[in-house]
Amino acid sequence: MSEAAAKKYAGNFLQEVEANVEEGEWVKMCMQCGVCSGSCPLGPHWEHPPQEIFMMIRANKREEVLTSSSMWMCTSCYNCIVRCPRGLPITHIMHGLAHYANRLGVAPKDNPTHKFAKLFWKNLEKGGRVNELKLGLALYFMNGLAEGVKTSLKMKDIGLGMVKTKRMNPMEIVGGHSCKDKAGLHAILAKAREIELSKAAKFQG
């Protein structure tokens, strides 16, 4: 899926979302009551809260939606899902929009949650299990060396506390926990990705 391929939907972003975004077919069900926006723990920090995002999709505001930092504010608390009177799986739609924006390469590059989410997947994919130490360090240094050193110093006490209580192991930096059948896991993920992308291609006719 590329920006060029998405041209087919020119003028109909709702259709594009329905065809390509996880649970996107639910977007048209939103009745604009705003319960989701009012229930979101980070609501005040969203550029456009979920209610607005749904209307913007229907109003064809493609670029504004996909490049927005909004969806990256989702903490996956599921408050919006259980309160939505229309039963929209809002959390999943936000994850779906974020993923689609990332796949198209238009997600906000500097958004820290976007960066962290990518680091997380890379970390788990490598050995099949998350290496918390490497993930933490990758996070601290994601904005370059200078800022990384600063963040590491700021986080020093927390790190020491975790090491002291045996909840962080400095030796994880070499090797660490992983699945035995890494090859099998990678084959499964490759196949899943292949199926998903071939379906996305099919939607474009």
Next chain:
Amino acid sequence: MAKRQYSFYPGCSSQEGASSSNYLKSVESMCEELDIQLNTIPDWNCCSASIGYAEGGELPRLALSARNLALSEQANPGQDVVATCAACWLATRETRDRLLEDDELMHETNQALAAAGLKLKADQKVRHMVEVLIEDLGYEEIGRHVKKPLEGIKIAGYVGCQTNRPFGISGESFENPVYLDKLVETLGGESIPTYEKKVQCCGGALAFSEPEKSQAMIKGIIEAAYDNGADMVVTPCPVCQMNVEVYQGQINQTYGTKFKMPVVYYSTLMAVAFGKSAKEAALNGHVIRAKPLEDLAGR
């Protein structure tokens, strides 16, 4: 043979030297007393939690949990799958529900699994450890194992998000779940039913990427515990536990507060009430020591 057996999905954070290794330790002590046998799913993998979505699409994420379920069916047939981590439980249960609802997704997931010679039926229920305790054993049976009641210890039940929503524990409300309060009372402790931040989000994974925004929420969670006279906070979720416990020093620096509120797991409380040692209850795994529990365990 143990009275009850489950297919166990421990998850990344419970591994040795990881952030909730103390959770697993206390769960093991708790299960030993309750005659529960946990049969670990061989070679389990990460569920991708709720932050894997950026790079992992829907099908790759479903395939991750599906691999665990397929391995579970092979190794531990006929047993319910049990997770102790909120995110592990949520991702795995969501996967099973979605695959059972959607034949096409089930077919595609099995195509992906076939790449490693696996096959999924999804015939095992996926449950959180708290469900096992409440539904399979019940408060009465748990109460019978209490040897050292948590007398005089006032505990705020912080349920958090993902063990509460979207599935939750059967019979509980999303807005005001009371099972932790009931559990505290069962163990002889003093619950705080008026604890108003019991379902407030701690920021989850965004505590890493958006620390200021998350710490503002964590501050409220701890403040409400102090306002209600709590000696400590109890939670069923490893992310809640870590977020609410370990950032208190930074919050104190930012806001000039003097927080030093211990945050433990339900399994920590149970291990101590069941007469286990401080080490068996993994009390040494807490950055902010739970002194009243240490005293009780040492008695």
